[in-house]
Amino acid sequence: MADPKRYDNRLGLKGWWGGGRWGFERYLYTLHRLTGLGVLCYFVLHIFVTSSRAFGMRAWEKWMGTLAGPFFQGGEFLVVLACIFHAFNGIRLILIELGFAVGPAEEPIYPYKTSLNKQRPLMVLMMVLAAVAVVFAGYDFWLLH
Amino acid sequence: MRETKFWTWHLLAGCAILILGSLHMITMHLDGVWGLLNPAGGHAISWDNVAARAHQTIFVVIYILLLGAALFHGLYGLRNILCELGIGKGMRSFVNAVLVIGGLALFVFGTWAAIAAQAV
Numbered sequence: 001m002a003d004p005k006r007y008d009n010r011l012g013l014k015g016w017w018g019g020g021r022w023g024f025e026r027y028l029y030t031l032h033r034l035t036g037l038g039v040l041c042y043f044v045l046h047i048f049v050t051s052s053r054a055f056g057m058r059a060w061e062k063w064m065g066t067l068a069g070p071f072f073q074g075g076e077f078l079v080v081l082a083c084i085f086h087a088f089n090g091i092r093l094i095l096i097e098l099g100f101a102v103g104p105a106e107e108p109i110y111p112y113k114t115s116l117n118k119q120r121p122l123m124v125l126m127m128v129l130a131a132v133a134v135v136f137a138g139y140d141f142w143l144l145h
Numbered sequence: 146m147r148e149t150k151f152w153t154w155h156l157l158a159g160c161a162i163l164i165l166g167s168l169h170m171i172t173m174h175l176d177g178v179w180g181l182l183n184p185a186g187g188h189a190i191s192w193d194n195v196a197a198r199a200h201q202t203i204f205v206v207i208y209i210l211l212l213g214a215a216l217f218h219g220l221y222g223l224r225n226i227l228c229e230l231g232i233g234k235g236m237r238s239f240v241n242a243v244l245v246i247g248g249l250a251l252f253v254f255g256t257w258a259a260i261a262a263q264a265v
Contacts, residue, residue, distance in 0.1 A: 008231055009229060009230060009231045012230050012231065013230065033226060036219070036222050036223075037223065037226070039219070040219040040220070040222070040223060043215055043216075043219060044251065047212070047251055047254065047255045047258075048254075050258070051254065051255060051257075051258030053195055053196075053199055053258065053262045053265065054257070054258040054259075054261035054262045054265060055265075056265050057192045057196070057265075060192055060195060061192060064190055080170070080174055083166070083170060087162075087163060087166070087167070090159050090163070091163070094156055094159060094160070097156065136175065137170075137174055137175070140174060140175050140176070141174065145188070
């Protein structure tokens, strides 16, 4: 099989910041990556911090005491927000990848709706669900603790 | 073909995280609203709750599955971002090696901690 044609990614990281004609979904693409990287950084630290439970109650409570300040609390809530967004946008991406919510393939005879426009209700639904989850998490995080 | 297989695993790992990670997030971050899976009551990260969960085999299995799925999903996602930015072939091999070794080391350490915590 012949090698597929490869093109340089001319824009590189700069391409993350401009939605251009791709619209709102392009910003979700950027946000999905940023939240993914943020959650990955947190996750690596999380593995080390939570592993302290293997060393007993003292080690656990020492770590939890260190992380109890407002700086870490605010950071933890940002991680919760990032997880919620990444999860709901991820569901949208998997559904679209599997061919849901984009409609059947059809001949592009003007005026026609692109698959980007066809999936938009799904995008709106996912963002609304993410907002509801954020409200729940914010209520628990800031008002009940 | 290999990339397609890894991409499919990436999606499957995402689905696994969605289920197991949601359970984890509900346990840890909605404890004030629902208080699920916190047998000692109170805050989810209090030692009594942490120890009670650590002693249940089902939680140990969930932790290890979630650890594996999240590490694969996260590190493969990071690799995709780096490759998409147009790194050369030599650098790609280096990134692959670092991510595989780093991922395996984190998995072994996290798994050891989950198993060792049962005895504490």
